[in-house]
Amino acid sequence: MSDTVKFVLAEQDIPTHWVNLMADLPGEAPPPLHPGTKEPAGPDDLSPLFPMNLILQEVSAEPVIEIPDEVRDAYKLWRPTPLYRARRLERELDTPAHIYYKYEGVSPAGSHKPNTAVAQAYENAAAGIRKLTTETGAGQWGSALAFACRLFGLECEVWMVGSSYDQKPYRRSMMETWGATVHRSPSDVTESGRSQREHTTGSLGIAISEAVEVAAQSADTNYALGSVLNHVLLHQTVIGQEALAQMALAGEEPDVVVACVGGGSNFGGLAFPFLRRVLRDGAKTKFVAAEPAACPTLTRGVYAYDFGDTVGLTPLMPMYTLGHDFVPPPVHAGGLRYHGDSPLLCGLVKAGLIEARAYRQNETFEAAVRFARSEGIIPAPEPAHAIRAVIEEADAAREAGEARVILFGLCGHGNFDLSAYDAYLGGKLEDPEFSERDLEAALAALPEAPALT
Amino acid sequence: MSDTVKFVLAEQDIPTHWVNLMADLPGEAPPPLHPGTKEPAGPDDLSPLFPMNLILQEVSAEPVIEIPDEVRDAYKLWRPTPLYRARRLERELDTPAHIYYKYEGVSPAGSHKPNTAVAQAYENAAAGIRKLTTETGAGQWGSALAFACRLFGLECEVWMVGSSYDQKPYRRSMMETWGATVHRSPSDVTESGRSQREHTTGSLGIAISEAVEVAAQSADTNYALGSVLNHVLLHQTVIGQEALAQMALAGEEPDVVVACVGGGSNFGGLAFPFLRRVLRDGAKTKFVAAEPAACPTLTRGVYAYDFGDTVGLTPLMPMYTLGHDFVPPPVHAGGLRYHGDSPLLCGLVKAGLIEARAYRQNETFEAAVRFARSEGIIPAPEPAHAIRAVIEEADAAREAGEARVILFGLCGHGNFDLSAYDAYLGGKLEDPEFSERDLEAALAALPEAPALT
Numbered sequence: 001m002s003d004t005v006k007f008v009l010a011e012q013d014i015p016t017h018w019v020n021l022m023a024d025l026p027g028e029a030p031p032p033l034h035p036g037t038k039e040p041a042g043p044d045d046l047s048p049l050f051p052m053n054l055i056l057q058e059v060s061a062e063p064v065i066e067i068p069d070e071v072r073d074a075y076k077l078w079r080p081t082p083l084y085r086a087r088r089l090e091r092e093l094d095t096p097a098h099i100y101y102k103y104e105g106v107s108p109a110g111s112h113k114p115n116t117a118v119a120q121a122y123e124n125a126a127a128g129i130r131k132l133t134t135e136t137g138a139g140q141w142g143s144a145l146a147f148a149c150r151l152f153g154l155e156c157e158v159w160m161v162g163s164s165y166d167q168k169p170y171r172r173s174m175m176e177t178w179g180a181t182v183h184r185s186p187s188d189v190t191e192s193g194r195s196q197r198e199h200t201t202g203s204l205g206i207a208i209s210e211a212v213e214v215a216a217q218s219a220d221t222n223y224a225l226g227s228v229l230n231h232v233l234l235h236q237t238v239i240g241q242e243a244l245a246q247m248a249l250a251g252e253e254p255d256v257v258v259a260c261v262g263g264g265s266n267f268g269g270l271a272f273p274f275l276r277r278v279l280r281d282g283a284k285t286k287f288v289a290a291e292p293a294a295c296p297t298l299t300r301g302v303y304a305y306d307f308g309d310t311v312g313l314t315p316l317m318p319m320y321t322l323g324h325d326f327v328p329p330p331v332h333a334g335g336l337r338y339h340g341d342s343p344l345l346c347g348l349v350k351a352g353l354i355e356a357r358a359y360r361q362n363e364t365f366e367a368a369v370r371f372a373r374s375e376g377i378i379p380a381p382e383p384a385h386a387i388r389a390v391i392e393e394a395d396a397a398r399e400a401g402e403a404r405v406i407l408f409g410l411c412g413h414g415n416f417d418l419s420a421y422d423a424y425l426g427g428k429l430e431d432p433e434f435s436e437r438d439l440e441a442a443l444a445a446l447p448e449a450p451a452l453t
Numbered sequence: 454m455s456d457t458v459k460f461v462l463a464e465q466d467i468p469t470h471w472v473n474l475m476a477d478l479p480g481e482a483p484p485p486l487h488p489g490t491k492e493p494a495g496p497d498d499l500s501p502l503f504p505m506n507l508i509l510q511e512v513s514a515e516p517v518i519e520i521p522d523e524v525r526d527a528y529k530l531w532r533p534t535p536l537y538r539a540r541r542l543e544r545e546l547d548t549p550a551h552i553y554y555k556y557e558g559v560s561p562a563g564s565h566k567p568n569t570a571v572a573q574a575y576e577n578a579a580a581g582i583r584k585l586t587t588e589t590g591a592g593q594w595g596s597a598l599a600f601a602c603r604l605f606g607l608e609c610e611v612w613m614v615g616s617s618y619d620q621k622p623y624r625r626s627m628m629e630t631w632g633a634t635v636h637r638s639p640s641d642v643t644e645s646g647r648s649q650r651e652h653t654t655g656s657l658g659i660a661i662s663e664a665v666e667v668a669a670q671s672a673d674t675n676y677a678l679g680s681v682l683n684h685v686l687l688h689q690t691v692i693g694q695e696a697l698a699q700m701a702l703a704g705e706e707p708d709v710v711v712a713c714v715g716g717g718s719n720f721g722g723l724a725f726p727f728l729r730r731v732l733r734d735g736a737k738t739k740f741v742a743a744e745p746a747a748c749p750t751l752t753r754g755v756y757a758y759d760f761g762d763t764v765g766l767t768p769l770m771p772m773y774t775l776g777h778d779f780v781p782p783p784v785h786a787g788g789l790r791y792h793g794d795s796p797l798l799c800g801l802v803k804a805g806l807i808e809a810r811a812y813r814q815n816e817t818f819e820a821a822v823r824f825a826r827s828e829g830i831i832p833a834p835e836p837a838h839a840i841r842a843v844i845e846e847a848d849a850a851r852e853a854g855e856a857r858v859i860l861f862g863l864c865g866h867g868n869f870d871l872s873a874y875d876a877y878l879g880g881k882l883e884d885p886e887f888s889e890r891d892l893e894a895a896l897a898a899l900p901e902a903p904a905l906t
Contacts (some may be wrong), residue, residue: 088604172875
């Protein structure tokens, strides 16, 4: 039997619509709140930062939303993406499980992020906006937006988390090659950055404050967020819709769907089309969200209203949070270093539909190297967390003697993370824990807001 | 009309045979010569380094050679690769030309090199070999072989050209992630390396000497070359065969086929299936080989017998050469820093079937940035030479007012070359010329051998 089993779709199979899971949720989701009045935030509160079409997507109750032709055309640069059966990994793990992975690293920026970047750049350009600002952690979102802005003729200005800026200089060069301007965050060019100067390694929360501050000051400049918000997760559902079609080609149903979570867009993009079948048809699928033990939002955070950024410029969002001024240690999975998570995803964790697990940095790199040496693709540190969870699931399948079907999201390649692999292979990779004291202090500093149940 | 025009083949369209252009050449090709006796070198002279199946491919006169199932299975990990029409680049260049590119950067190692690496690793494993040694310039070949050795259970030991080892540390980490051992060349672990200690930046010729020396010493260790030899170019013809099928889907015939040349495998892989039509059917196609002005083998070299390596361990090969001890300046297109070129390719240049052009480093990066900012893919410095030639051809088409069809090979991405982009964008990229005096000295030191006509 063939070692390489790849399921490929044709260009016309690129989804025509995004899946809006909001329409299928049982009960009312708690609304975001205005940071000043603590009243529910409406579309007008978001209009200084986002074009109206994205705001309408953010609050839509429609079950599907049509993808504009221009966005589908840009998707064709790298979509549909392949889905593989990981036979070589199955053999390496000596498991009866059938392991599948959906690979998003084939995009020009190397991750799933362009799926929403091109949608956001298109809507902003259509609304007459001249420039987008954003934050980036590992650089995957910033490079995706730099690429997308270039396609649609927009300027792009990026605040890159200091620790990643230092660890991954080539992600900065990549953004600059596409014409973007990149600042190390905290920077001196914003009030928010100057107020957080003491956090020299930075955080996504601080970088968001800087980008939001600059966007709010100019009418022709908007802000773009790479995760967390409903419309961002919405755009990513092209991943899961393609994976549904590819699993049908494989003739299998996943028993378990696994993805890493930073802000939730990779997880939601893969899982939501499968979750909709659970909500609508009672399909029995387990969902596992993998996060870093150094930034354990879903496993150690509290479910409460909190700011999306560190300085407190964004609406209060209902989510699991470690506290908006919690600064995680500088693990290499920079895309997962966020104090909160998508409210939509958090609600599903709260409702028991998604199980969350946290992993240490070294055990995720051990899993990544096993994957690279069997399947040939070197994973980014973020999906290495998912691979760690997959190995647990594959081990459990062996112990149970069951040919369980596992599907996971390989959301990006590790071409820009090889210094971390180098450290791991040399036995020099740090394995940081967060400070319990810092976590307690950050949780004590949550804003006053209605309690969530 | 759509901006993104991509031509995709199905898995069953992966070629079943390689194209052996040798069978279609007019006249006898001059044979390689034994370095000691200067008599024609036969299969037995190659058997200390290569398995018999590869030697038979090297000397085959059959027009096609079947691809083993195991190799086609490995190809399925990333093949068929996409062919794009570069509409956004055409607009940027304001040209009536139709520009197409075949993109090989989707392989796990990021270039076309795995096409031959998996074929060579498979044949060596089938012959009972335990370890492969090789050299690598920019690291693309070394990482491709490390990946392929992993797939077929072989050890891999790589000598990496010193200047690239220093410029591209992450290519080394990539090879190590796949389990290979990597030395900086010239190294202290071989006699050849110790004899070339004064050439601190190294060269492909020196690194070849080191890898050949080690392979020749052990019965269970063979050597693998990433370019130059007939069987290597043979394996790469999957590129051109797919491109032929994709151009047929596009309904166009290329007037010009462009690719960069280091040792010739990328050029031959794309061009030979098209060249066969010229030789057989008299098709009118122009072929342009782009090389660096810092290492201008085809445009400034002499057509003569020379060693493939610096120390003089390999057979003498009939080729354009700058002299086997010529050490080119350390340009970033490390894969093009070779004193010679494929004898097969050189014969076609000599016969006037291929036109060669040389470009300076800065003008190639200018072309690469224009490409990245229009098409979204960041090219490796090697294919940037091809892009520079494509821009000349597109300009000529505009001046002639003709919708000429240009096809070029985008043989790899630039994810590991962003320090060079950084230098270019900052106005700090060097633009080295080679030393005329060094070239004269190297040409004067050519080995004694029969003259070529």
